[in-house]
Amino acid sequence: MKGSEKRPAKEAANQAAEAAVKNGERHGVNQITEGVIWKQLLFFFFPILFGTFFQQLYNTTDAVIVGNFVGKEALASVGGPAATLINLLVGFFVGLSSGASVIISQFYGADHEEDVKKAVHTAIALSIAGGAVIMALGLFFSGAALRAMNTPEEIMKLSVQYMRIYFLGVIPSLIYNMGSSILRAVGDSKRPLYFLILSCIANILLDIFFVVVLKLGVAGVAIATVLSQVISALMTMAALMKSEDSYRLCLKEIRFHGHILHNIIRIGLPAGLQSSMYSISNLIVQSSVNSFGTDTVAAWTAYGKVDGIFWMIMGAYGISITTFAGQNFGAGKYDRIRKSVRVCLGMAAFTSILLSVIVLGGGRLFFRLFTDDANVVAIGLGMMRVISPTYVTYICIEILGGTTRGCGDAVLPTVMTGVGVCILRVAWVLIAVPLRPEISTVAFSYPLTWAVTSILFIIYYLRGNWLKRSRRLA
Numbered sequence: 001m002k003g004s005e006k007r008p009a010k011e012a013a014n015q016a017a018e019a020a021v022k023n024g025e026r027h028g029v030n031q032i033t034e035g036v037i038w039k040q041l042l043f044f045f046f047p048i049l050f051g052t053f054f055q056q057l058y059n060t061t062d063a064v065i066v067g068n069f070v071g072k073e074a075l076a077s078v079g080g081p082a083a084t085l086i087n088l089l090v091g092f093f094v095g096l097s098s099g100a101s102v103i104i105s106q107f108y109g110a111d112h113e114e115d116v117k118k119a120v121h122t123a124i125a126l127s128i129a130g131g132a133v134i135m136a137l138g139l140f141f142s143g144a145a146l147r148a149m150n151t152p153e154e155i156m157k158l159s160v161q162y163m164r165i166y167f168l169g170v171i172p173s174l175i176y177n178m179g180s181s182i183l184r185a186v187g188d189s190k191r192p193l194y195f196l197i198l199s200c201i202a203n204i205l206l207d208i209f210f211v212v213v214l215k216l217g218v219a220g221v222a223i224a225t226v227l228s229q230v231i232s233a234l235m236t237m238a239a240l241m242k243s244e245d246s247y248r249l250c251l252k253e254i255r256f257h258g259h260i261l262h263n264i265i266r267i268g269l270p271a272g273l274q275s276s277m278y279s280i281s282n283l284i285v286q287s288s289v290n291s292f293g294t295d296t297v298a299a300w301t302a303y304g305k306v307d308g309i310f311w312m313i314m315g316a317y318g319i320s321i322t323t324f325a326g327q328n329f330g331a332g333k334y335d336r337i338r339k340s341v342r343v344c345l346g347m348a349a350f351t352s353i354l355l356s357v358i359v360l361g362g363g364r365l366f367f368r369l370f371t372d373d374a375n376v377v378a379i380g381l382g383m384m385r386v387i388s389p390t391y392v393t394y395i396c397i398e399i400l401g402g403t404t405r406g407c408g409d410a411v412l413p414t415v416m417t418g419v420g421v422c423i424l425r426v427a428w429v430l431i432a433v434p435l436r437p438e439i440s441t442v443a444f445s446y447p448l449t450w451a452v453t454s455i456l457f458i459i460y461y462l463r464g465n466w467l468k469r470s471r472r473l474a
Contacts, residue, residue: 037336037343041320049316051193054200060305061200062221065207067302067370070217075371076297077158077218081149083301084286085142086166088279089134094177095275096130097123099268101181103260104247108186113246118257120182120240120247122264125254127178131171138167149283150290152297158218165219169226172233179236186247191239199232274414281422288429288442295373296439299380302370306363306384310355310391314398317348322402329407334467337403341461344399352391359388383443390447396454397421400461409466416460420453 067075100123107115142163143156151159176199180192206227210220240249289300321344328336359366363384367377397420401413428445460466 037340038347041324041340041344041347045316045320047189047193049313051196053312054193054196057200057204060308061204061207062225063301063305063370065211066218066221067298069211072298072371072373072376073155073294074158074218074221075301076152076294077155078162078221078301081146081151081286081290081297082142082159082163082166083304084149084279084282085145085163086138088276088283089137090170090173091275091279092272093127093130093134093174095270095272096265096268097127097174097178097181098271099264099266100126100178101184103263103267104182104186108247115260116186116246117248117253119260119264120249121254122257122260123178123182124175124240124249125256126261126264127174128171128254131174134174135167135170138170139164142167149287152290152294154294155297162218162222165222166225169229172226172229175233176229176236179233179240182240182247183236186245192236195232195235195239198235199228202231203228270411270414274417277418277422281425284426284429285442285445288433289439292439295375296379298371298373299367299376299383300439302367302376303380303383303387305370306359306366307387309359310352313351313355314348314394317344317351317395318398318402320344320402321399322405325403325407337407337467341399341403345395348395348399349392352395356388356391359384363388379439382440386440386443387446390450393447393454394450396457396461397450400457404461404466407467412460412466413457416456417453420456421449424452425449 062078063075066078100119104116104119104123107119143160146156146159146163176195180195183189183192203224206224207221210216210224214220216223237249240247241251243249286300290297321340324340324344325337328334328340363381364377367380371377397417401417404413425445425448428448429442432445433441
């Protein structure tokens with residue numbers, strides 16, 4: 001066992017950042033430790049944006065098709081409480097799998113071929129085992145969880161049906177996510193994007209076939225999703241199995257290697273917990289939304305898809321600055337990190353304000369993509385007017401949080417996010433909403449918690465303790 005495997009999680013993250021630099025040099029990837037900052041940020045931003053765009057298109061297709069060809073009950077059932085519960089379980093694992101990416105990047109950059117091999121097979125074994133656990137939880141507890149969330153009775157049966165079929169295909173979904181993380185860890189960011197595009201196209205075609213042609217309704221959407229996930233998993237597995245490099249996958253060698261599994265969980269657990277905190281707070285918000293009835297749930301679902309454009313772009317900025325900060329931290333270029341933060345904040349602020357204008361201006365048109373029900377559209381527009389103008393209050397959470405994590409400081413950003421976003425949001429829903437039981441009160445929980453948490457991140461960033469601590473651990 002290598003000595004570096006026994007070091008603290010932050011040091012492992014720092015080592016991974018340095019490995020990413022070595023890995024980039026090894027594969028001829030354009031580095032971001034030199035050159036014009038905004039150009040290098042965009043160099044990373046756009047590939048990530050394209051990937052998240054197709055992921056968003058993948059998720060939105062289901063809502064558009066069932067909303068137009070089945071009805072508002074179907075729209076609410078696939079995108080409301082069911083989607084929130086799915087995100088809770090799957091999101092935790094996706095966060096956990098980031099630990100595998102760190103470990104593999106570290107070993108690969110150091111040319112530890114045997115360790116890369118063990119880490120790859122452990123990661124795939126974790127996907128299969130984790131998928132089996134999530135599948136069992138989803139199949140057996142879907143109904144009870146939906147009832148606990150005050151899911152309207154008219155969509156309960158459809159929501160349970162959608163969730164149970166979805167969870168039957170969760171293992172391929174996790175294999176794709178883990179396989180893509182492995183490929184990115186060794187410097188291959190193109191093939192995961194290609195696989196996602198192909199599976200997205202397959203999902204659209206299958207949605208049309210099962211819902212429009214065969215008239216299977218919500219079940220058809222779920223089946224199409226499962227089949228498209230199988231396609232993406234097979235493509236990812238094939239790419240790993242055909243590789244001639246140290247990360248080549250052999251089916252008969254898929255097993256757990258204890259010390260590597262320990263490090264994957266140790267590094268990935270904070271990200272998994274943060275994802276869970278977001279999901280749990282959203283579960284409580286969704287429960288509050290459910291109490292307003294099917295029309296409100298359908299409107300919340302449709303707005304969530306429109307809102308997804310913002311999250312898609314901000315997520316791409318966040319990953320870009322994390323990569324940028326990590327590589328420059330490994331190179332010891334601390335002033336360049338601070339400059340990159342200013343540039344990225346400016347880019348994100350401009351984008352968020354532009355998106356606010358576009359979403360508010362085209363709100364009615366956007367909602368008409370999902371439903372022609374006048375009441376649903378009216379409710380959705382009310383939500384939009386509360387949340388969309390405040391997008392800019394969120395950007396510091398994504399950019400400053402991504403920067404500190406890229407430099408190896410992950411614990412306190414997770415705590416600040418948990419307290420500022422999750423706990424405060426839950427408190428608002430439990431205390432303020434009963435006093436003023438309107439959907440606008442629920443919606444206000446988002447700008448409120450974004451603003452408070454952004455202030456916490458600004459104070460923490462300006463004090464500079466995150467960089468001093470990271471330097472000591474480097």
